[in-house]
Amino acid sequence: MDLISDQISHRFGALDVLDNVSFTVRSGEVVAIVGPSGCGKSTLLSILGGLLRPTTGAAELRGAPPADSLNPLTFVFQDFALLPWSTVAENVEFPLLHTALGVAERRAVIDDALRRTGLSDFRGTYPKQLSGGMRQRVGIARALAVRPAILLMDEPLSALDSQTRELLMEDFVRLLADGAMGAVYVTHNLEEAVRLADRIVVLSRRPGRVREVVTIPMTRDERGAIDARGKLLALQNELWSLIREEAIDAEREVQHA
Amino acid sequence: MLDRATPETQQDDTEAQPRPVKFRGAGFTPATSRYAGWIALALVIALWQLAGTAGWVNPLFLPAPSAIAAAIYKLALSGALWQQLSWSIMRIGAGWVLGTAAGILIGFAIGLSTLARGVGITFISALFPIPKIALLPLLILWLGIGEEPKIATIALGVFFSTAISVYSGVDAVPRNLIRMAQSFNVPFHLIVRRVIWPGALPSILAGFRITASVALLLVVSAEMIGAQYGIGAFVLQAGNLMQTDQLLAGVVILSLFGLVVGRLINWLETRLLHWR
Numbered sequence: 001m002d003l004i005s006d007q008i009s010h011r012f013g014a015l016d017v018l019d020n021v022s023f024t025v026r027s028g029e030v031v032a033i034v035g036p037s038g039c040g041k042s043t044l045l046s047i048l049g050g051l052l053r054p055t056t057g058a059a060e061l062r063g064a065p066p067a068d069s070l071n072p073l074t075f076v077f078q079d080f081a082l083l084p085w086s087t088v089a090e091n092v093e094f095p096l097l098h099t100a101l102g103v104a105e106r107r108a109v110i111d112d113a114l115r116r117t118g119l120s121d122f123r124g125t126y127p128k129q130l131s132g133g134m135r136q137r138v139g140i141a142r143a144l145a146v147r148p149a150i151l152l153m154d155e156p157l158s159a160l161d162s163q164t165r166e167l168l169m170e171d172f173v174r175l176l177a178d179g180a181m182g183a184v185y186v187t188h189n190l191e192e193a194v195r196l197a198d199r200i201v202v203l204s205r206r207p208g209r210v211r212e213v214v215t216i217p218m219t220r221d222e223r224g225a226i227d228a229r230g231k232l233l234a235l236q237n238e239l240w241s242l243i244r245e246e247a248i249d250a251e252r253e254v255q256h257a
Numbered sequence: 258m259l260d261r262a263t264p265e266t267q268q269d270d271t272e273a274q275p276r277p278v279k280f281r282g283a284g285f286t287p288a289t290s291r292y293a294g295w296i297a298l299a300l301v302i303a304l305w306q307l308a309g310t311a312g313w314v315n316p317l318f319l320p321a322p323s324a325i326a327a328a329i330y331k332l333a334l335s336g337a338l339w340q341q342l343s344w345s346i347m348r349i350g351a352g353w354v355l356g357t358a359a360g361i362l363i364g365f366a367i368g369l370s371t372l373a374r375g376v377g378i379t380f381i382s383a384l385f386p387i388p389k390i391a392l393l394p395l396l397i398l399w400l401g402i403g404e405e406p407k408i409a410t411i412a413l414g415v416f417f418s419t420a421i422s423v424y425s426g427v428d429a430v431p432r433n434l435i436r437m438a439q440s441f442n443v444p445f446h447l448i449v450r451r452v453i454w455p456g457a458l459p460s461i462l463a464g465f466r467i468t469a470s471v472a473l474l475l476v477v478s479a480e481m482i483g484a485q486y487g488i489g490a491f492v493l494q495a496g497n498l499m500q501t502d503q504l505l506a507g508v509v510i511l512s513l514f515g516l517v518v519g520r521l522i523n524w525l526e527t528r529l530l531h532w533r
Contacts, residue, residue, distance in 0.1 A: 051436055073440075079433055081434055094443070097447060
């Protein structure tokens with residue numbers, strides 16, 4: 001199943017946020033969206049996931065989703081969006097409650113999602129008892145439970161410290177390894193984008209336009225190797241040179257607003 | 258290589274005597290003491306008792322704590338205490354349940370529907386400031402002189418506070434949780450039950466605390482205006498007969514009743530909001 005951003009433009013009141021953004025996320029592909037702050041990355045993701053109606057243009061799907069997918073387009077949120085009154089297992093169960101799954105099936109799905117995210121020992125724990133990294137793992141387990149075709153990840157690591165980020169990045173690489181799941185990964189962190197994405201959509205400053213689409217010429221496995229570091233860094237620098245001037249302008253603009 | 262301080266510069270520092278950094282972080286962290294409050298209360302009661310037995314105050318105006326305790330004991334023994342209290346509890350219970358049920362219903366409607374919000378907030382803003390006891394005479398005209406107008410007065414007082422605390426509770430549910438639920442195609446009724454209800458519950462329970470005291474205030478006022486039985490009627494009658502020990506016995510019972518209700522709400526909060 002492909003996800004298409006078809007000439008999406010969006011404005012909040014008098015503020016133009018997105019301007020004619022078009023690209024396609026092909027089945028199983030990981031596309032990162034980067035750009036200076038305030039360029040509408042998260043707005044674009046909300047539109048792609050059907051949580052926000054674009055002013056013009058449309059988010060479209062092409063092809064059938066996997067037959068067993070309960071929620072083909074599934075979000076992973078920056079602030080985790082866990083129900084604080086529910087345990088880890090209940091949080092993972094929440095998106096399954098209205099589905100046709102029976103109790104036993106549901107339990108099996110929850111067990112599997114918790115196992116894949118290393119949360120099996122935390123079933124009965126409440127979110128406030130968990131560290132930020134573990135909370136986001138619950139968010140990921142919840143997303144995995146509905147067997148998404150495409151994960152829509154909105155700065156999933158930006159609320160975490162750098163060590164936790166590193167560990168979760170390894171989890172992402174592992175989860176996306178078999179290509180069964182695609183992802184749209186919104187981030188301001190170029191290192192994350194270069195590590196994870198097959199292609200990177202670089203947006204200009206507000207109103208966000210597609211400035212460039214950069215393809216990463218390595219498999220994710222290759223990028224894990226020590227000698228790939230130099231190449232990745234070069235790619236990161238290349239991206240930064242695309243964004244830097246605009247990031248400076250965007251920062252000034254925010255300060256004056 | 259890292260730069261290190263040379264021995265010469267170190268020597269400069271060691272010549273002067275080291276002095277401690279002044280501590281500036283004191284205060285602003287009052288601790289709660291388990292016993293201080295009880296000890297203070299006991300002291301006040303002891304002083305009050307002393308004033309009574311030493312004859313410093315006229316027992317007609319301020320009877321000693323022992324006299325009040327004796328009055329409560331006699332009331333309990335004769336069954337009068339329970340008779341008065343049961344009437345008040347019946348009125349509070351009926352009025353509070355009615356007002357709370359209606360308040361929760363309307364509060365949720367205002368919190369979830371644009372139409373209900375537009376209409377509801379206007380009405381509530383207009384009617385909330387009315388002291389509900391002022392409506393008792395009108396309610397007596399409408400509903401007769403039985404229990405109904407008293408219960409209705411309490412229900413009205415409870416309703417407005419509840420409705421306000423419920424819709425502000427619904428408003429306070431983090432929007433990101435609702436968006437999350439929507440992103441999983443969770444249906445409306447399940448979002449209300451699993452996200453909005455538990456999210457609004459802290460505010461609803463805080464509202465219970467307010468409506469419990471509103472209900473107590475209104476039941477006493479209503480009973481003073483027109484009732485044969487009930488703690489309010491009892492206190493008024495005792496005052497008219499200059500039975501100050503009986504009067505204060507009634508007041509102490511009201512205070513105890515309020516305390517018990519407060520404890521009950523505490524218990525509910527620890528049961529239902531353990532996740533906080």
